[in-house]
Amino acid sequence: MKARYELYYWPSIQGRGEFVRLAFEEAGVPYVDVARLPVKQGGGVRAMRKLLEGAGPGLAPFAPPFLKVGDVLLGHTANILLYLGPRLGLVPDDEESRLAAHQLQLSVTDFVAEIHDTHHPIASSLYYEDQRSAAKKRAALFRKERLPKFLGYFEQELERSGGAHFMGASISYVDLSIFQVIEGLRYAFPNAMGHAERHAPNLAALAGAVAARPRIAAYLASPRRLPWSEEDIFRHYPELDAKR
Amino acid sequence: MKARYELYYWPSIQGRGEFVRLAFEEAGVPYVDVARLPVKQGGGVRAMRKLLEGAGPGLAPFAPPFLKVGDVLLGHTANILLYLGPRLGLVPDDEESRLAAHQLQLSVTDFVAEIHDTHHPIASSLYYEDQRSAAKKRAALFRKERLPKFLGYFEQELERSGGAHFMGASISYVDLSIFQVIEGLRYAFPNAMGHAERHAPNLAALAGAVAARPRIAAYLASPRRLPWSEEDIFRHYPELDAKR
Structure with missing residues (x-):
């Protein structure tokens, strides 16, 4: 069995x-x-x-x-x-491709940790409200430096891979993870992301293509997909976003 | 070739x-x-x-x-x-062992990122001196919560593995990485680490055993081993350490 x-x-x-x-x-x-x-x-x-x-x-x-x-x-x-x-058939099967996909995923990991720390720069154990002043400073530098750096990196590598998927012809788990990050950033930093996305057309197109895949679309419409929230990694605190 | x-x-x-x-x-x-x-x-x-x-x-x-x-x-x-x-012969060759070693290494990665952020909680692009106040807060909670949590986790897993090495009978790259982290913490937080190590006897013994291995001992005594410094991940700022 x-x-x-x-x-x-x-x-x-x-x-x-x-x-x-x-x-x-x-x-x-x-x-x-x-x-x-x-x-x-x-x-x-x-x-x-x-x-x-x-x-x-x-x-x-x-x-x-x-x-x-x-x-x-x-x-x-x-x-x-x-x-x-x-x-799951979500990565090409040779060692080099698997290591390359994993390398991209580890950069996603780092990006996600930095996104989390915009609202929790001092400690995960403290409330946001008790580290808001540091969060504003960290978020401002995140929006100015780190957001464009990470998006620029992924945009560049997606373009070098042909523009449609990170791992060549087929969808991989990296594409799915990037969809999640793009959507999360749109939720958390709508103003900053609205601006940053203009420099990342391939990433924006990929996020749309992933959302439209039949199984993903069905999942997103199902109760299995939990809502975004301010208990999560991607949090929308207007004071941490750019001004409109 | x-x-x-x-x-x-x-x-x-x-x-x-x-x-x-x-x-x-x-x-x-x-x-x-x-x-x-x-x-x-x-x-x-x-x-x-x-x-x-x-x-x-x-x-x-x-x-x-x-x-x-x-x-x-x-x-x-x-x-x-x-x-x-x-x-390099630094991990057992079956898939399960390789994934287990990698899992431990990813926890080392997270630990190292948190150690770095004790002195750079706002942004890597700012000088330490320009984020010292936030650094003191982050470092205090790191010493109180995260240092014991990470050391406790690694101590527990090392003990479960028999106490000598993380991956069973032979040395692995995980043992070498843990040596580096223990030594770095001793440099950066001598007071806090002096206390914390008392609860991690297996980790302390492992760090000593790695340092005594002939090739590692020769490396540490060579000019290839760079000195610790305040330009590095592990930095000794007395105001971030516990009081004696």
């Missing part, structure tokens, strides 16, 4: 788990979003905490998201996608 | 390149630290910048360090070690 794919992530946010959800949804491969299941069905946050505390096989994950497939327990979003990519 | 290993990293700091240097040094495998070579021999920072700007094969790296091996150009420290691990 084939082991089922069990994704463990916080049940009320998109967060880093969303990059894995999008891969399963595009592939049309069934997965269980364990912490969103009722406790009676073995779900809930408690099931996730047990594995975080080391009750599973192999290494304990440092943090959600993590993936369980039979006796395999894998942490870190990019590592999960490294494992799933060939299995 | 076998392609030579070319490492590209800033020539005057240990930084993230050090994790790759340590792997080559322990393996006793020759590598060229390109940006540290004279310009006449094809070295210098300019050679590195060319590849960063997209003059090489495949993807342009987002940032140093990156590795060039013939037509392969790889960015991101953890991705470089994922590639080098089996080739």
Whole structure:
């Protein structure tokens, strides 16, 4: 019997788990979003905490998201996608392509961490309201320096790859992750992103193409897709965005 | 002819390149630290910048360090070690072990980014002196919350693996990276680390064992090992450390 794919992530946010959800949804491969299941069905946050505390096989994950497939327990979003990519047909199968896709995904990881830290520059354990002054400074420099640097990098590499997809002819998990980041930035920084996107036409077109893919469109319209929120990585605080 | 290993990293700091240097040094495998070579021999920072700007094969790296091996150009420290691990004999050769080592390395990556951000919580582009007030707040919460969390996690996983090495019987690149982080933390936060290490006896023993390995000991005593400094990731600013 084939082991089922069990994704463990916080049940009320998109967060880093969303990059894995999008891969399963595009592939049309069934997965269980364990912490969103009722406790009676073995779900809930408690099931996730047990594995975080080391009750599973192999290494304990440092943090959600993590993936369980039979006796395999894998942490870190990019590592999960490294494992799933060939299995879901979302990356070319040679080693060089897999390392290249992973390299791009690790830059997505860094970008996402910097986006998170615009609203939490001092500590994740503090409320936003208790670090708002530092957040305004960090967000201003993020909008001025880091946002154009990351978008410029991905735009350049997408263009070098032909413009349609990052990994050549077919869609890969990198394209799905970039869609998520572009959409998240549009939510969090509508003014700054409205400006920055003008210099990233290939990225904008890719985000639109991903959203229009039948399985992704169905997913986005389903209750499985959680809403954006100010409990999540991409947060819309008008004082952190550029002026209109 | 076998392609030579070319490492590209800033020539005057240990930084993230050090994790790759340590792997080559322990393996006793020759590598060229390109940006540290004279310009006449094809070295210098300019050679590195060319590849960063997209003059090489495949993807342009987002940032140093990156590795060039013939037509392969790889960015991101953890991705470089994922590639080098089996080739240098610094990870067990099955897929599960390689993913587990990589998972640990990605937690090292996150730890290192958080260590860096203790002195640069607002932006890497600003001087430390211009973000010192935010740095003091971030460093205090890092010492209180994140330092014990990361050390506790690695200590637990090392103990679960038998206490001597992270990947079972033999040394792996993860052990070398943990050595670097422990040593860096001792340099940057001598007071906080003196306290924290008491709860991480396996990590402290591992750091000592790595330092005593013949090739690592020879490397550390050589001019190839750059000194710690306040231009680097691990910086000793007494006001960011705990009181004695």
